[in-house]
Amino acid sequence: MKLVFATNNLNKLKEVQEMLSSSIEILSLKDINCFDEVEETETTLEGNAKLKADYITQNFGYNCFADDTGLEVDALDGKPGVYSARFAGEPRNSEHNMQKLLSELEDKPNRKAQFRTAICLNINKKQFLFEGICKGEIITKKQGEKGFGYDPIFKPLGFNQSFAEMSSSAKNTISHRGIAIQKLVNFLKNYSE
Secondary structure, three states, X not given: OEEEEOOOOHHHHHHHHHHOOOOOEEEOOHHHOOOOOOOOOOOOHHHHHHHHHXXXXXXXXXXXXXXXXXXXXXXXXXXXXXXXXXXXXXXXXXXXXXXXXXXXXXXXXXXXXXXXXXXXXXXXXXXXXXXXXXXXXXXXXXXXXXXXXXXXXXXXXXXXXXXXXXXXXXXXXXXXXXXXXXXHHHHHHHOOO
């Protein structure tokens, strides 16, 4: 089965390819000659995932899936949420986003947070949504060199390492994206038209 993953984020692409079975061939946007930047104009993760998946299906005709992920921080009423990638403004910059988040949490004792991923799958003219959540907390300073985005300052519940200190295989088994992708994989294994 061939599926387009509607993302330009090479880190996400690599992470997802590691999780999917070999029976599913993942095509990148580059593989289908899509160089368009789909504006994420929705106010929910699900809305943005649907927007991107629909764009590829409607304009390129492929079965595909798209995701959107947000970091939701309790003390900030769920922010940055859908605006996680551009929390510190444009251009998107993970370092600036982390600095802004740490600064906003400086005097706050509650550092609980969760990563949430929404995946929209368009397959054979049908649409399905999957969600993955990983609860944890925002630590006070960056730890680790792996991962991307907020990984160096997010420590998942029950672990004493940040996402950026974990191997990709360890992270993928507990991460929000890993959980959502696993739901997608399980669905695809049992899917028949």
